[in-house]
Amino acid sequence: MGAKxxxxxxxxxxxxxxxVFAQRKIDEFxxxxxxxxxxFRTLMATRGNKISLDHVQALNMIDLFFSRKGVEKAIVEKxxxxxxxxxxxxxxxxxxxxxxxxxxxxxxxxxxxDMLQSMGKSLGYDFDKVRIRKAIYVPRGHGDVELENRxxxxxxxxxxxxxxxxxxxxxxxxxxxxxxxxx
Numbered sequence: 001m002g003a004k005x006x007x008x009x010x011x012x013x014x015x016x017x018x019x020v021f022a023q024r025k026i027d028e029f030x031x032x033x034x035x036x037x038x039x040f041r042t043l044m045a046t047r048g049n050k051i052s053l054d055h056v057q058a059l060n061m062i063d064l065f066f067s068r069k070g071v072e073k074a075i076v077e078k079x080x081x082x083x084x085x086x087x088x089x090x091x092x093x094x095x096x097x098x099x100x101x102x103x104x105x106x107x108x109x110x111x112x113x114d115m116l117q118s119m120g121k122s123l124g125y126d127f128d129k130v131r132i133r134k135a136i137y138v139p140r141g142h143g144d145v146e147l148e149n150r151x152x153x154x155x156x157x158x159x160x161x162x163x164x165x166x167x168x169x170x171x172x173x174x175x176x177x178x179x180x181x182x183x
Contacts, residue, residue, distance in 0.1 A: 033123075035065045040119045047112065048136040059083075071122045078115035085111055109133055 046055035
């Protein structure tokens with residue numbers, strides 16, 4: 001048996017293993033790309049509601065599926081910059097709180113838009129930064145409900161921690177009924 005025959009025997013023996021190995025690598029690539037697409041699509045869909053659970057989860061998965069090499073390096077660097085920005089909030093007791101909040105929010109929106117633009121390019125999408133920032137539909141009612149919920153939660157929290165008392169008032173009609181002995 002010559003070298004050519006041995007090579008044929010080895011090819012026959014190892015080809016199933018190589019085929020399984022190749023298929024596994026292809027499946028891993030598809031899974032990784034699928035996760036990247038989920039992150040991108042979720043961040044794009046929730047960029048108008050940055051406190052949504054899906055938005056936060058997608059942000060936290062960037063480090064798992066995007067690498068610090070090649071085209072994806074810019075994505076991870078922007079994520080690092082955005083994370084640093086998010087972890088430096090403004091104190092709400094500041095005199096110029098509203099002005100500073102608007103500036104802080106605007107800067108965060110810019111960083112997020114840069115990151116989404118880089119992420120989109122790496123996945124085959126071509127969105128410009130202006131479109132990412134401005135092409136968002138958020139019904140006014142959603143904003144109103146969110147604001148009302150925040151006010152309610154903050155008010156209840158202040159009562160619970162003792163910063164504010166629960167306002168109680170007795171109306172005149174109750175006093176009249178009590179005075180007549182009908183209670």
